[in-house]
Amino acid sequence: MRRKLRMGMVGGGEGAFIGAVHRMAANLDGQIDLVCGAFSHDPDCSLRSGQALYLPAERCYQSYQQMMQQEAALPEDVRMDFVVIVTPNHLHFPVAVEAIKYGFHVLSDKPATLNVEEVLELRSLIVDSGLLYGITQTYTGYPMVKEARARVQSGELGNIRKVVVEYTQGWLAAQQAEADNKQAAWRLDPKQAGISSCMADIGVHAFNLVEYISGLTAAALCADIGNVVAGRSMDDDGAVFLKFDQGARGTLLASQVAIGEENTLSIRLYGDKASLSWSHQDPNTLVIKYNDKPSLVLRTGGAVGSMANANTRLPAGHPEGYIEAFANLYRNFASQIQSRLLGETLSAQALDVPGIDEAVRGMVFIEQVVTAGNSETKWHVIPQH
């Protein structure tokens, strides 16, 4: 019989942003209990953070290493089932490695690692261990994104010719952003964030969304990236041309200095039969357009397919948002673990969680887009690992 799953968290202590979002996503469906955490590199902060979450002191750990070790030593019906990693980027890889070492499944925030080399190593570890790995490319969790993917798969758009995707924000437009804001500071610090700010933080979401919905594989890119705000050592803005295996072309825009934009993620796919568009600003709507027929407006909870419906909680017209999309990743990843525990085959829905392959694609994209942005050569191949 199913039981509630037990989650441990690394990162997400006081003042963090994404950790709280992960917890709400994990809570929503009442299928997962947070049972322990190493919430901060500062042991006091970790303890305070855990107690504010009603955890007993003995399961508020002083380090992620301690957490893995001590949880592994607990009885099977007490210890955590999986680890969620919500630290700044540079710790995603070492924490995942440690979790795998102690036999815990991993759900990681993105990007998976700091570079391609690490992510390929991580993939080997995952494959060898047989453990489950998920990465929170959150936007794939939206029902209408899943509907878009299903419509492309069913051939409704015909052959995809062109893709236009964008993720723009304005929050780093001001020079003092990094001084004023803890979230900004680490994202603009190469030691914590890696080689890229804008493309690693949000460009990679746009890239993932394109490959997820279209089913295409990007084969080459050309990039124009820039440090718009003076004094930054990493990209805060950029644009990319994409060429796909199957002949389609695309453009990808990402910016952290697009003043007035909130989290403006949108995508359009143009096939030779129809096109579709989806926007994060109106996430429960999917529009399909034709040249010679009225456009169709599909709505979450309405006349849509089974994968969209399986990821919907409310009747049409009651808006579902970012936390619900995030919770879909949690619910589907939890479903994978439950199937393991019960010895069941994974359903298509359970499998519909970005995993290590998407993690690899993301890191390859980030490395190549930075390389291309700094190059006078036009096209750069995107390696298939």
Next chain:
Amino acid sequence: MRRKLRMGMVGGGEGAFIGAVHRMAANLDGQIDLVCGAFSHDPDCSLRSGQALYLPAERCYQSYQQMMQQEAALPEDVRMDFVVIVTPNHLHFPVAVEAIKYGFHVLSDKPATLNVEEVLELRSLIVDSGLLYGITQTYTGYPMVKEARARVQSGELGNIRKVVVEYTQGWLAAQQAEADNKQAAWRLDPKQAGISSCMADIGVHAFNLVEYISGLTAAALCADIGNVVAGRSMDDDGAVFLKFDQGARGTLLASQVAIGEENTLSIRLYGDKASLSWSHQDPNTLVIKYNDKPSLVLRTGGAVGSMANANTRLPAGHPEGYIEAFANLYRNFASQIQSRLLGETLSAQALDVPGIDEAVRGMVFIEQVVTAGNSETKWHVIPQH
């Protein structure tokens, strides 16, 4: 020190709709545990439903009477803190009475009772017991609804002259709706729903929203209501003129047969200085308009006031929806209970939950709108109880 609160649920068993929504809302912030329930009048169903929610069998009760009695007998650090009522309408009142009898706070779905007489009795019981009572007029939970109220309170709109509010749905447009759908069946059955379908189910939300945002008190109404689909004994559509104490006039539309509408709730207030509009279809946006200046677009998470921000969980541009709004009612009601437990004064935010006064207003509205709809007289006074 704060502890997690313990919730018991009456109703919400297998196949129910709103019970699951209440549980997600209660779960979201990790501040409330569901510890027991009487999920169905059918004891087997109640047990199955509770076990699917990971409750121990001994706290899956056979009736709400049993639940109150046995929970009251549990040690103080085990028994539930409050009861949430998510049954069909006709049970809201008796369950609340029973809960009060045993000293439990009550959070009830709307409408509070089947008629004004009952709700006035309920108010007496609440007042006499000193217990806390909340009613889930959900839409007041949206951050931009709270911002709208704050803007009106601050005088930004001047004197309100006109209000236009609407809640339209299409799901009962077909004659077979009640045969096909358990949710439809009880709402169209006077024994379970009371004297009204459309006005009691959704019209009352529109009415509550007007009084919540505007701060005005409706003094009289004129109504045209109808049973559009043949064979129904209750209203499935209607429109109302409203007169307010302070001279403003309003119109309220509600329909369950507006084919193609999902849960289309919208409100506009026109003052003598400015107007505002909010729509449930785009709930994170609030528009303020003037005659001689550009319109302002306010956004959840953006440049808004403290009450809106206190009811927001994400940065601007990450859409928050219905569950988050619902969870704001839970969070604020939980805050009331926590304050009681800790002997603290209630904050403005904690107090910002619809309570017994709103419950009374809702029942008065429902009774008067049905009376007026069946009358050839134009205006009907709305009594102030």
Next chain:
Amino acid sequence: MRRKLRMGMVGGGEGAFIGAVHRMAANLDGQIDLVCGAFSHDPDCSLRSGQALYLPAERCYQSYQQMMQQEAALPEDVRMDFVVIVTPNHLHFPVAVEAIKYGFHVLSDKPATLNVEEVLELRSLIVDSGLLYGITQTYTGYPMVKEARARVQSGELGNIRKVVVEYTQGWLAAQQAEADNKQAAWRLDPKQAGISSCMADIGVHAFNLVEYISGLTAAALCADIGNVVAGRSMDDDGAVFLKFDQGARGTLLASQVAIGEENTLSIRLYGDKASLSWSHQDPNTLVIKYNDKPSLVLRTGGAVGSMANANTRLPAGHPEGYIEAFANLYRNFASQIQSRLLGETLSAQALDVPGIDEAVRGMVFIEQVVTAGNSETKWHVIPQH
């Protein structure tokens, strides 16, 4: 062979608003020449206005009476073919009578007269004279309004159950509006405007739009109208319940004090198979909604019917607006005149101009809505003349 038609104008001199709109509408298609006018009751102003429009002095008349008389005396291939009336309301009737007396077709701004008695007399004169009469209920000129009507006629919506229509403006929200603005002054002066401001100026457009699109006939109404701004003797705001012959019910909102609204005209029709919505703020879009299928978005110039296409000038995506809609009335009315001149039968398109019957309906609506608004009785029959 077709020739350009010759138009004479009464009203529309310096400082007028609607006269210039009529001229642009008449100019657009190059089928009509303005050849003369009595542009003002002030002969100097009439002359100045005419000369600014490149008219010879001898055809800038000192009064409409003089214009009718002298034009009638000109050779057939010189004199005007029809008169357009763009004065304040109180002159619509006498000018039309004078035009008919001299054998000129009439295109009149609305409302046709000051009361029902006059409009019935006007109808007799028209019928007896055999002359053509059009009334500029402008909004019926939009291609997507015509498409809406065609969709209803084809049965696509099934039986209409409910209609929601609204025309709101904010320009008279301030007390000083009538002092500051010539357009406001005459609309709020009963001597020039008649018994109603808001309902006669814009409510009547909403009423006409409902009957035009739905094909229904309103049979009774209940009204709440008010003089919101102190000191006014006429309505500046109101709401109406409508009952239609065929059992449908409707609501109509109109306001001149809805601060921040521009010319917000919108209409929704709910049938038992589908619903449709159209808004003047996005006039080239028509949405059709279902309960169990995706919504359809129809667009001017796109996949729409023949009547919409015949009233469209541009490819889809090049916005057409108010002047084009207005020009459709002119083009179709001109088509009627051309058919007379050439002895041809009128096409369906030529006939698609609001005429004397719509003029009568409008006056009946205005009278009854004011009567009902001032009455304590709920329902008032709308007479069928």
Next chain:
Amino acid sequence: MRRKLRMGMVGGGEGAFIGAVHRMAANLDGQIDLVCGAFSHDPDCSLRSGQALYLPAERCYQSYQQMMQQEAALPEDVRMDFVVIVTPNHLHFPVAVEAIKYGFHVLSDKPATLNVEEVLELRSLIVDSGLLYGITQTYTGYPMVKEARARVQSGELGNIRKVVVEYTQGWLAAQQAEADNKQAAWRLDPKQAGISSCMADIGVHAFNLVEYISGLTAAALCADIGNVVAGRSMDDDGAVFLKFDQGARGTLLASQVAIGEENTLSIRLYGDKASLSWSHQDPNTLVIKYNDKPSLVLRTGGAVGSMANANTRLPAGHPEGYIEAFANLYRNFASQIQSRLLGETLSAQALDVPGIDEAVRGMVFIEQVVTAGNSETKWHVIPQH
């Protein structure tokens, strides 16, 4: 004293598209008479077309050469004042040259010529002759585009950092488009259209709009263009990175195969203080966004600046569209001619018409974007002629 201006047209005969649009734009304000034309290379078609426009046979010319010669020989108060050129692209240059030779002002559709060499020669002829030249980069005619430019000029956005512009259409998505459609056929025929289809037809509008609104000058570009539909020898889709003199970067998208798109032109500018966005699908709205304040929504006819108002004909809320924008170019160009005739200085408004300098920029853009699209080199300088 002002008189009506006299216009001659080259091109625009039966079956043409843009000629009719030009005539409506010229008609709208009643300031211009079409007096003659060489409407087709087929003399019979030219005659039939002219007579359908109510022109006398003697001014329906057999060729543009004949028209220039014979009109020049007419008395000064009869002959045309200016020529409008609405032929396929390859004739724009020779017709303009001929008009200049005979001393007529020229208003030309875009692109001005087939290549940069020709347009530089044209510029010399214009400068030497002292004649007036306008080019119908239509979208600069929209009031809210003018407002956008004014807001940038006033410094409201601060320094522009990034520009995103797009013009997408779907009408050439199908392979048979060129066979079925006269408009498609010439645009995809290099002999008539020049070296580019997509970029010369619509990309150039996007480019012009960027430089018009931003006041920036594009200095270099990188392009990915393609012939998406098999068998075409010219681009039907493309994307461009732009670098501007002042450090801003931009992206430009254009496509004729974006199925379902109508004439989707949109632009966003991001400065270091604010951003703005405008879309042709909602042309009467301009949005200004900030990071720390509510967004502003500006509307045609509302609280906007003098240049926008001078190009607006209606009160706010009465939609103005493409023909009105086009007519603004005509009105302002006519104003230039009137000023010449009256010996007056040109007003800022009269000067606000795209002219020979914009024509040169357009041709340089078209040539460079095709060069860059066919090159493996990333960046290509845009010469400043």
